Amino acid sequence: MTEEKSLNFLEEIVEKDLREGKHQAILTRFPPEPNGYLHMGHAKSICLNFGLANKYGGKTNLRFDDTNPVTEETEYVESIKNDIRWLGFNWAEELYASDYFEKLYQFAVVLIKKGLAYVDDSTSDEIARQKGTPTTPGTNSPYRDRSVEENLQMFEDMRAGKYKDGEKVLRAKVDMAHPNMHMRDPLMYRIKHAHHHRTGDRWCIYPMYDFAHGQSDSIENITHSICTLEFIPHRALYDWFIEKLEIYPSRQYEFARLNMTYTVMSKRKLLQLVNEKHVSGWDDPRMPTLSGVRRRGYTPASIREFCERIGVAKRENLIDVGLLEFCVREDLNKVAQRRMVVFDPIKVVITNYPEGKEEMLQSENNPEDPNGGNREVPFSRELFIEEEDFMEVAPKKYFRLAPGQMVRLKSAYIIKCDEVIKDASGKITELHCSYIPESKSGSDTSGIHVKGTLHWVSAKHTVPVEVRLYDRLFKVEDLSEADGDFKDYLNPESLTVKTVYAEPALINATTNERYQFLRKGYFTIDPDSTKAKLVFNRTVTLRDTWTKSSK
């Protein structure tokens, strides 16, 4: 008997619709506007839309909502497609709202003929005033009662380019006193003499979101049109257009968008960070964009798992970024190749190890994978260990190296610290240790048990590599609660770059391999990496219960 996983509210709706025969199959869509890069919020929407279709044997269209030529670019179209594929989803059809411009125009003509739309000469200020406020009704435009013939002619003239930008708009004739602001004669078309990334200069009038989205859904026979909460008030209009046009009744459902701690999730703000150079670009590894987390080393599987775990509901939420980190660690732990890299070295001399002697030791590539194989790690008389792995005066539960104390060097020998060498200023320059020859990893007959195991590198075999260490982009957990400019809360220490000491096996690191630098975290090669200078991004640190409990 397997435990039945409970359904989210959208799955319940879909199951009900299928059960009652409302639909034979479902068709969803993912509708990005090509004016920015996809972020984790989009990932949630993608997993939802594609996930629903996958689960219930339906399909998902990719439809670019490209109704505003002044902000949209082909560059974004390509990055969006790339990100969706990377996440692991395949769309049924690649479509564009701009494919429907002619149809949409004809829909508008239908509404004009029905007396449900009119051309308005009012300025945008005047229209704003006519709208009223949420608590006071609006007033009718003086142009509201133009004849059908006049409206038809003027709308045709709008299309023909006889007017300048902003001179006229087409509005739906609904109800200027409606309690829902979106129903107070909303704009359907505006004039923009602008070049469109797909239709070029064919059009100088462009439909507004409300007159494009629902109709596009309907044209494609989308069964479930899933969007975020802020579109709830638009639903009345969505349904109104479909009803008046008597076209396929797609239905809109809304869920709460994703918010994460210590970051922002709005294209506008992300664009600002890019434009004002607070980050290196849309794919800066600190960005919550898909291109950013990809470069940082997050795996598609870990992001899908994250989206699964955060659930779907209608209440506002703020997800702990720690959950994302948990998901990526869980995934990476299974696949990452283990390597040893010392960040802040302190020299260790094994005084009883013959000068000039070297030996190759075997070390497992991945203890989680029995078939992962081994690699060779050179061992010699002079080594580096991590500065923080030695303390001259050690507290009680300190398992690492200290005078007179023993530790295991991973995959090598147990050593004992005999002497601390300092320079004139009292700074520790090296540690003199002795090793236990019988304690060799894999053939230990010493019978000695030590609590601590350290990573290390052989001093003369060391390979310098650059690591880029990331911290949260912002200093505060909840940016929506922060007063003033969100950029005031940027964390100045979100990026640390350092050159560190790696074991030689890392020379052969490849882009498609993931690495765990023992006790340091999970790393992946950055695109800036070259043969001459390897560059690694830290995806996430390892879970650390020691520094936490020692505080």
Added chain:
RNA sequence: UGUCCGAUGGUGUAAUGGUAGCACAGAAGAUUUUGGUUCUUUUAGUCAGGGUUCGAAUCCUUGUCGGACAACCA
């Protein structure tokens, strides 16, 4: 002082009138040649009042709190 949406441990998310469960985070312990992994245990919750009912997180009611809506953006 309008309309709409929402409110369950610290954070998310279930329970669809019948034992408030799961995950992350936190705490304690075991295992460990990564203070990682794994395993065990554990802390902590139904916004408030009233009502219906044998029985309410769930239904009704009145409040409270949070959010959305007045772009020729999507």
